[in-house]
Amino acid sequence: MKNYMLVILGMVTLFSINCEAQVKKQSASPKTNAIFPKGELGPAENFTGKAWAYSLVPNDTTYNTLMGNVYFEPGARSNWHIHPAGQILVITDGVGYHQIKGQPRQTIKKGDVIKCPPNVMHWHGASPDTGLQQLYILPNTEKGIVKWLHPVTNEEYSNAN
Known part of the structure; x- marks a missing residue:
């Protein structure tokens, strides 16, 4: 026993x-659940921190649309940039920020859909503590894809107003 x-x-x-x-x-x-593969590391000249992109729909003359997935590690963000035909973001996981030049920074999270108007300067990325997973859709690519600009400063990134 x-x-x-x-x-x-x-x-x-x-x-x-x-x-x-x-x-x-x-x-x-x-802290995020990936839907798609991580993809390729985004170029350091366009991002602060690490952002990974994976193409889902390549550009062609039939659809004139690009679609892909981006994963931003915590604290990572894009530079300011412009899309000639605008951009749609679908947040699939995590928490992050989006800001249109001249407007307050917005907190974005899973389930949010963001419309970035054509020819408007904006940026987006993860919060400091949580990664961000997003789908991006670029319509009407015959008008152009993206014009990359300067980095988002730490002050801009941290400023909620």
Whole structure:
């Protein structure tokens, strides 16, 4: 009977250790759930921090539309930029920011749909503590794709007004 109790105690101990390891493993995982592959790291001249892009719909003369996925690591953001025909963002996970030049910075989160008007300077990216996953749609690409501008300053990124 004593040996039987020792075996049960050993099994409970192993189970507890395994559960603790699983909790630690889960808490170390990223704060967003990826839908698409991470893709290619965006160029440092267009982003502060790391942003990964994955193309979903390549540009062609039938649809004249680009669509892809971008994952911004916590704190990462795009430079200010302009899309000649505008841009639509669908936030699929995480928390981040979007700002149109001259307007207050907006907090964006999973489920939000953002319309960036044509020829309007704007930026978007993740919050400091949570990554951001977004789909981007660029319509009417025959008008142009993007004009990259200067980086978003730390003051602009941190300013909620």
